[in-house]
Every structure is written in C-alpha cells, then in structure tokens.
Amino acid sequence: MCGIVGYVGTEPAAPVLLSALHDLEYRGYDSAGIAVLEPDGGVVSITKREGKLANLEAALNALDASAATTGIGHTRWATHGRPSDINAHPHRSCAGEVVVIHNGIVENYAELRARLRAEGHEFVSETDTETIAHLMEGLVKSGRSLLDALRITCSQLEGSQAILAMSPTQPGIIVAARVGNAGGIVLGYGKDEMVLASDLAAVLPRTRQVAFLADGQVAEITKTGARYVNEHGSPVDVPVREIDIDPASALKGQYPHFMLKEIMEQPESLSDTIQSLVSQEPPEVHCADLGPAEARLASIDRVVLIGMGTSLHAAMIGRRFIEELAGIPAEVDNASEFRYRDPILGPNALVVSVSQSGETVDVLEAMNVARAAGALQVTICNTQGAQTTRVAHGTVYTRAGLERGVASTKCFTTAIAALYALALRLGLAKGRLGPGELRERIQDLTRVPDAVGRALDDMGVYTRLADQYHEAEHLLVLGRGLAFPVALEGALKMKEISYVHAEGYAAGEMKHGPIALIDPSFLTVAIATTHALRSKIVSNIEQVQARGGRVIAVITEGDAHVTRLADQCIEIPAVAPLLEPIVATVPMQLLSYAMALRRGCDVDQPRNLAKTVTVE
Numbered sequence: 179m180c181g182i183v184g185y186v187g188t189e190p191a192a193p194v195l196l197s198a199l200h201d202l203e204y205r206g207y208d209s210a211g212i213a214v215l216e217p218d219g220g221v222v223s224i225t226k227r228e229g230k231l232a233n234l235e236a237a238l239n240a241l242d243a244s245a246a247t248t249g250i251g252h253t254r255w256a257t258h259g260r261p262s263d264i265n266a267h268p269h270r271s272c273a274g275e276v277v278v279i280h281n282g283i284v285e286n287y288a289e290l291r292a293r294l295r296a297e298g299h300e301f302v303s304e305t306d307t308e309t310i311a312h313l314m315e316g317l318v319k320s321g322r323s324l325l326d327a328l329r330i331t332c333s334q335l336e337g338s339q340a341i342l343a344m345s346p347t348q349p350g351i352i353v354a355a356r357v358g359n360a361g362g363i364v365l366g367y368g369k370d371e372m373v374l375a376s377d378l379a380a381v382l383p384r385t386r387q388v389a390f391l392a393d394g395q396v397a398e399i400t401k402t403g404a405r406y407v408n409e410h411g412s413p414v415d416v417p418v419r420e421i422d423i424d425p426a427s428a429l430k431g432q433y434p435h436f437m438l439k440e441i442m443e444q445p446e447s448l449s450d451t452i453q454s455l456v457s458q459e460p461p462e463v464h465c466a467d468l469g470p471a472e473a474r475l476a477s478i479d480r481v482v483l484i485g486m487g488t489s490l491h492a493a494m495i496g497r498r499f500i501e502e503l504a505g506i507p508a509e510v511d512n513a514s515e516f517r518y519r520d521p522i523l524g525p526n527a528l529v530v531s532v533s534q535s536g537e538t539v540d541v542l543e544a545m546n547v548a549r550a551a552g553a554l555q556v557t558i559c560n561t562q563g564a565q566t567t568r569v570a571h572g573t574v575y576t577r578a579g580l581e582r583g584v585a586s587t588k589c590f591t592t593a594i595a596a597l598y599a600l601a602l603r604l605g606l607a608k609g610r611l612g613p614g615e616l617r618e619r620i621q622d623l624t625r626v627p628d629a630v631g632r633a634l635d636d637m638g639v640y641t642r643l644a645d646q647y648h649e650a651e652h653l654l655v656l657g658r659g660l661a662f663p664v665a666l667e668g669a670l671k672m673k674e675i676s677y678v679h680a681e682g683y684a685a686g687e688m689k690h691g692p693i694a695l696i697d698p699s700f701l702t703v704a705i706a707t708t709h710a711l712r713s714k715i716v717s718n719i720e721q722v723q724a725r726g727g728r729v730i731a732v733i734t735e736g737d738a739h740v741t742r743l744a745d746q747c748i749e750i751p752a753v754a755p756l757l758e759p760i761v762a763t764v765p766m767q768l769l770s771y772a773m774a775l776r777r778g779c780d781v782d783q784p785r786n787l788a789k790t791v792t793v794e
C-alpha cells in the first residue's frame with residue numbers, strides 16, 4: 179500500500195524522487211521520506227516527515243543535495259508503528275551502512291527484533307521495516323554484496339514484501355526485491371538512468387521501457403541497467419517491454435481532482451477499451467491477450483468470478499453477462515473469502531479475476547488457490563504486465579489509462595465493458611451466439627461511450643443535490659437485478675470519499691430490515707432505470723415515501739411516472755438492458771464527488787485508504 183521509488187542516474191536524485199512521490203502519494207500519505215547518496219559514497223542524507231508530501235517538500239527546501247545522484251523515496255500507509263517522523267521511511271541500520279524502504283509486512287519482525295537486540299542492534303523506530311536494515315547490515319559488513327545481503331535477508335522474512343535498499347559502502351547501486359504479493363516493483367530503463375517504483379505512474383514520466391520484478395526475484399540496479407537473480411542467487415532474465423500509455427494521462431490537466439478527471443474521461447476510456455476488444459465490420463470479438471486460455475474456452479462449464487471492492491462489483495455484473503450471453507452457470511466470490519474456502523473447481527471451471535491494478539494481495543492469493551486447483555484463469559486488468567496477468571492463462575485488458583484517484587471510477591466501467599466482451603467471446607466459443615445476435619450485441623456496446631458522455635453533461639444537478647443533502651449522515655442506495663451491484667458501488671463511492679455512511683441494498687431486502695431506518699431525515703437513492711425491474715423499485719420508492727423518507731431516483735430519460743413520484747430525479751440515456759449498469763453508475767460517482775466537495779473532504783486522498791491493497 180506504501181509507494182516506493184528509487185533513482186540511479188546522472189541528475190540530482192532528490193527532485194526526481196520527489197516528483198515520483200507525487201505520483202505515488204495516492205498509495206499512502208501518513209508520512210514521506212527520501213534518502214540520497216553521492217556517486218562516490220560518503221554519508222547517506224535522509225529527510226523524512228510525518229503527514230502529507232507537502233511536509234517533506236518543505237523540509238527538502240533546506241537541503242543541498244545536488245551532487246547526490248542515487249536515492250530512494252517512500253510514501254507510507256502505516257501498518258507497524260503510528261505515523262510519525264521517526265517511523266517514516268527510509269530506515270537505516272545502526273552504523274548507517276544500509277538504508278531501506280519497504281512495502282509489506284515483516285510478519286516475524288518481533289522475533290527478529292528480539293534476536294537483533296540481543297546481538298547488540300539498537301532500534302530507533304517502532305516499524306517492522308527497520309529489522310530489514312539491521313539484518314542486511316550484518317551481511318554487508320561480512321563482505322556480501324548488497325544484492326546478496328538483500329536476497330539472504332529476504333529468506334529470513336515471513337510475509338510478503340517489496341524492498342529497496344542502498345548503502346554508502348556500495349554507491350551507485352540500488353537493490354530491489356519482491357517476495358510474495360505485497361505489491362509490484364516496476365523497473366524503468368532510461369538513458370543513463372534507471373528508475374524503479376511501486377507502479378507505472380511514477381516511472382512513465384521518465385521512460386516507457388519497463389520490466390516487472392516477479393515473486394522471489396532480486397535486482398541490482400546501476401545507472402546503466404539491471405541484473406536479476408532468483409531467491410537462490412542464480413541469474414534470471416527479466417524481459418523489458420515498451421508500455422503504450424500516454425504519460426500525460428498521469429496529469430490532472432484542467433481538473434481540480436484526479437477523480438473528476440477520471441470520471442469525465444470515461445467516454446474515451448470506454449471507447450478505447452471497446453475498440454481494442456471488438457470490431458463491428460465484420461462483427462468480431464478479439465480479446466487478443468487470451469493466450470492459451472482461448473483454446474480452452476469451449477470446454478468451460480462453470481465460471482467463478484472474483485475481485486475486491488469496486489472490482490468485485492464489476493465481477494457481479496460480469497456474472498450476469500456470462501450467464502446470459504454464454505449460457506454458462508456463473509458465481510461470484512469475494513477474493514478474500516474465496517482464498518480461504520478450499521473451493522471446489524472442476525477441470526472445466528474458469529476463474530475470472532477482476533483487478534485494475536493486478537496487484538491486490540487477496541486477488542493474487544485467490545488466484546494461487548485457483549491455480550493449485552487446476553482451474554483455467556482469465557484476468558481483467560488495467561495494468562500491462564501486472565502480477566495477475568502473469569498468473570492467469572489469459573488477460574482481457576481494459577484501456578482506461580492510469581487511474582490516480584483512490585476511488586476507482588473509469589476502471590470500474592471499463593472492467594464491465596471488458597467482461598461483456600469476454601462473455602461474448604465465451605458465447606461464441608460455446609456456439610451460443612449467432613452472427614446476427616453478435617452484431618447486435620456489439621452495436622449495443624459501441625453505443626455506450628456516447629451515452630456515458632451524455633450522462634456526464636450536467637454537473638450542476640449534483641452540486642444542487644449536495645447543497646441540499648450535504649448534512650446527511652446515512653444513505654441507502656437501492657437497486658434490483660443488474661442495478662444491485664450499481665447500488666453497492668454507488669454506496670462504496672459515497673463512503674470512501676464523502677464519509678457518509680451509505681449502504682447498497684438489493685431493493686427486495688428493504689422490507690426485511692432496513693425499512694426500520696426510514697424517517698423524514700433519511701435519504702435514499704433508488705436506481706429506477708427502465709431495465710432495473712423498474713416497476714418493483716417504484717413500490718420501494720413509495721414505501722420509503724409513505725414513511726416520510728426522501729428519495730433521489732436515477733431514471734431513464736423521460737420517465738414521467740418516477741419523476742412525479744421521487745423528490746428528485748437524475749436522468750440517464752437509455753442503452754441496451756445488459757449495459758445499463760455502465761451508464762447508471764455515473765450519477766452516484768458524481769453525487770459522491772459533489773458531496774465530498776461540499777463536506778470539505780479530500781477527494782483524491784480519502785482518509786485511511788490506499789489505492790492498491792497489498793497487505794492483508
């Protein structure tokens with residue numbers, strides 16, 4: 179969940195690291211710090227501050243480190259040790275021989291710490307990370323290379339880790355290790371420089387030539403390149419690939435927040451995703467990265483979809499697509515439950531994981547369970563080369579571009595589009611879709627970006643609603659059928675960024691409990707679009723109103739009946755029934771955003787959250 183970055187090159191490292199930390203700050207903002215080192219060694223200069231990056235930035239103004247061209251930087255999401263200057267990374271060993279930053283949890287840190295203390299090591303922080311620096315120091319002092327010291331240290335750590343380290347005794351070198359699924363490390367190959375970071379966002383401004391560290395690999399990086407070994411110290415090849423993401427997508431542009439920018443980008447992200455997966459003339463589904471999964475699709479007789487948070491909601495929608503378009507029984511599971519369930523998966527089961535980052539630890543662990551059970555796996559992912567794409571047999575990529583807002587928006591809607599394409603592909607493999615239906619379904623899909631664009635037209639509606647309801651502390655979001663996951667997702671967005679206690683409910687459940695909450699101060703949002711079992715949800719609206727509750731309804735354009743009924747309505751354009759969830763998602767994204775602004779919340783960095791959840 180923390181952000182880590184390293185730089186070895188010819189430029190002063192501090193500004194490069196700081197700029198990269200801006201790109202990584204969404205991963206954690208409890209504290210931030212950097213350590214820099216001059217090419218001929220000497221003393222490592224460490225600057226770190228509790229709180230947001232601005233505090234570190236202010237402290238760095240006083241630092242003259244222009245000769246230091248190697249450095250590491252960290253932005254922290256606290257696990258062990260409260261947020262403070264002392265607990266901020268980087269951490270160093272007692273003699274200052276090793277400096278470390280870390281993402282993950284050293285599960286056996288208490289034992290290691292006790293052992294190291296008994297050996298005379300003095301600890302200054304409460305973190306698990308500091309043990310790594312002390313362990314490495316002993317090895318470096320005994321003459322080991324930094325690479326070996328990190329590799330051997332990793333073998334003593336329990337849990338999943340991503341680690342960067344450097345040492346004044348071996349200047350011009352950074353070493354990096356990935357153990358398990360605590361998050362990736364991307365290595366960027368620049369001209370006379372290497373930059374490495376937790377994710378692409380921090381690497382792309384400097385280079386598009388990248389490599390990804392896999393589980394168990396350790397790398398030694400100098401300004402001219404990298405060498406890699408496995409956990410036993412044997413050399414391994416790690417392919418370098420070119421990433422085709424425009425680095426400009428990492429900038430906020432004219433928007434005040436990444437979240438708003440990303441909401442507004444949805445027509446384009448959807449269009450890019452759809453065009454990469456289907457064509458209209460002739461009607462075809464490409465899904466070019468399905469790899470060895472492609473040939474096995476015809477034999478699939480059961481599908482299990484997994485994901486976490488927003489991606490789980492996309493999976494719930496994907497389940498319906500697979501049942502309706504491919505006629506294959508499908509179920510959905512929360513990845514963090516699935517991984518502990520010892521699931522029964524026959525040889526013809528397909529596990530579809532949804533993860534925009536491709537690095538969420540519970541999804542990766544669930545995929546390991548599916549792999550052990552011998553299931554075919556396809557992953558839906560927005561990050562080229564991410565870990566999920568390496569575990570699965572095939573990938574369906576979304577083309578949302580970088581998503582920087584902590585609350586996921588465009589990755590959700592593009593994942594739904596990708597799941598639709600996958601369901602069509604399965605429908606074809608099962609011989610269930612004729613050419614006529616395929617043409618029609620593809621046409622339906624290609625109309626969606628435009629409809630989403632029209633749904634985004636009027637921000638004024640949401641500002642007015644937020645003015646009226648910004649003091650609401652509780653909110654029920656009701657949906658039926660395909661609108662149920664839309665309701666769950668809408669409630670999640672509201673909770674995450676505006677801190678309103680919001681619950682998404684299957685509308686049919688309302689009478690079984692939640693109705694007791696309704697009183698004149700209670701606000702309900704009902705997804706009452708044409709294809710969301712509208713007549714049934716209309717009764718729910720009436721039941722809420724009969725108890726004095728207030729209702730905002732999301733309706734299909736021109737629905738006069740619900741317009742008369744609800745207190746306020748938000749209209750969205752009509753699209754094909756199965757694809758309505760994509761368009762119906764937009765109102766709650768914008769309402770959550772407007773509420774967060776009106777309530778003075780930090781939209782792009784909501785409290786306690788991190789964008790990629792790489793710790794359990």
Ligand code: F6R
Nearest residue numbers: 487488489533534535538585586
């Ligand atoms: C919510 C949100 C999270 C993620 C979840 C899974 O706005 O972004 O719920 O959806 O952490 O992340 P990925 O898709 O990267 O596996």
